[in-house]
């Protein structure tokens with residue numbers, strides 16, 4: 001290593017002091033928000049070398065501004081269930097940053113939803129959306145409403161009440177939501193319908209993830225999972241590896257997981273396990289995806305049902321032990337902090353070669369360090385799962401132009417975007433002194449794009 005000059009040492013010290021100071025402030029302001037603090041800590045760690053080289057970001061207070069959302073909207077959602085009882089949930093929209101375009105990000109319906117989870121997701125979306133190279137800012141929203149076990153009419157009444165309030169804050173040029181956990185085509189359909197009713201017309205560009213039969217983009221449903229596998233393929237290629245003949249474990253059995261499995265299988269992998277929030281199924285000969293889709297998408301039942309159709313498979317109650325199944329490639333595609341240091345140790349002990357994050361922040365910071373320390377290729381969520389929002393931005397373009405691209409056209413663009421993101425992450429990691437570290441590369445490349453826009457747009 002080359003010796004640092006006294007000036008470089010001083011620049012490093014100033015950068016470290018700045019990061020420390022701002023992180024202390026973020027902690028003081030948000031003492032209860034564990035997930036948000038975890039997400040900011042990871043970003044801050046990556047950015048030290050950037051501040052050492054670019055004091056203008058410190059002078060412009062970029063970190064202080066980037067860690068405080070433009071606004072957080074929180075509201076009551078009252079609705080009536082099928083038995084005529086009044087129910088009350090909490091709705092959120094965190095509009096984090098709009099320096100690169102309209103606020104953009106999904107809506108999550110899950111009982112665990114709270115301010116911290118909304119904020120970490122919206123915060124990470126800033127860097128992810130910047131990485132896509134598309135003109136989109138960042139937001140996230142949702143509710144602690146649980147669609148599980150609700151009738152279609154209950155989901156409709158809830159989403160209409162939710163939209164009656166959210167309506168005031170979104171629009172094709174201000175804030176464009178999409179799906180996330182618990183929000184799929186059914187929920188988007190109801191919300192889009194109610195938005196248009198309140199608007200008194202048809203505003204195609206206010207939502208993405210719409211049904212392609214009425215205004216959505218072909219390929220959006222598959223985009224996150226397929227994009228993840230495209231990104232991981234690029235990473236594997238640089239290490240002379242690929243999906244062909246590999247054993248893959250994928251957590252979750254929702255949108256991201258399903259299409260990650262389908263693309264991995266198409267590339268010749270055997271997917272031996274997947275899960276839902278109750279437990280996981282394991283089939284040495286490979287999971288039958290059509291059965292998974294029927295159980296989860298059509299019947300809306302538990303993954304446990306799989307063994308009824310495939311008695312050769314095993315079902316294990318609980319999710320954590322899925323990472324103890326030996327595999328070459330692990331793709332966590334369910335939720336945040338689902339892969340702990342202990343899980344990472346099991347993966348490493350069983351010879352895992354690559355881990356790709358399909359979910360947002362599925363690996364704890366300690367798990368990531370353990371994987372990287374042991375030479376496991378690691379694809380971070382902000383880059384690896386950006387294919388979904390990238391195709392959302394393509395949906396916005398198609399809506400504006402009032403035309404639709406073919407599945408092949410969308411897929412080609414998605415592959416290009418994922419390759420470009422990969423290259424940009426590799427280059428940023430190299431340039432700032434952490435070769436092969438895609439976590440740092442993704443954080444730095446995303447940060448630079450948004451920070452430059454913030455400097456150009458003045459202090460606000």
Ligand code: NDP
Nearest residue numbers: 180181182224252253254255256276277334335359360388
């Ligand atoms: P879905 O609701 O379609 O699927 C979620 C899956 O994860 C389900 O199998 C669900 O099981 C499981 N799951 C949810 N919560 C938990 C939990 N607390 N513990 C264990 N398993 C859980 O959501 P998506 O596939 O859309 O989202 C999955 C992840 O990917 C999320 O982190 C999301 O933020 C991220 N993501 C999604 C994108 C998209 O385009 N949809 C884009 C980029 C990232 P069960 O059926 O039991 O609820």
Ligand code: 2IT
Nearest residue numbers: 105106178180388389392
């Ligand atoms: O986390 C994510 O990137 C999403 N849930 C998708 C967001 C979008 O606007 O398509």
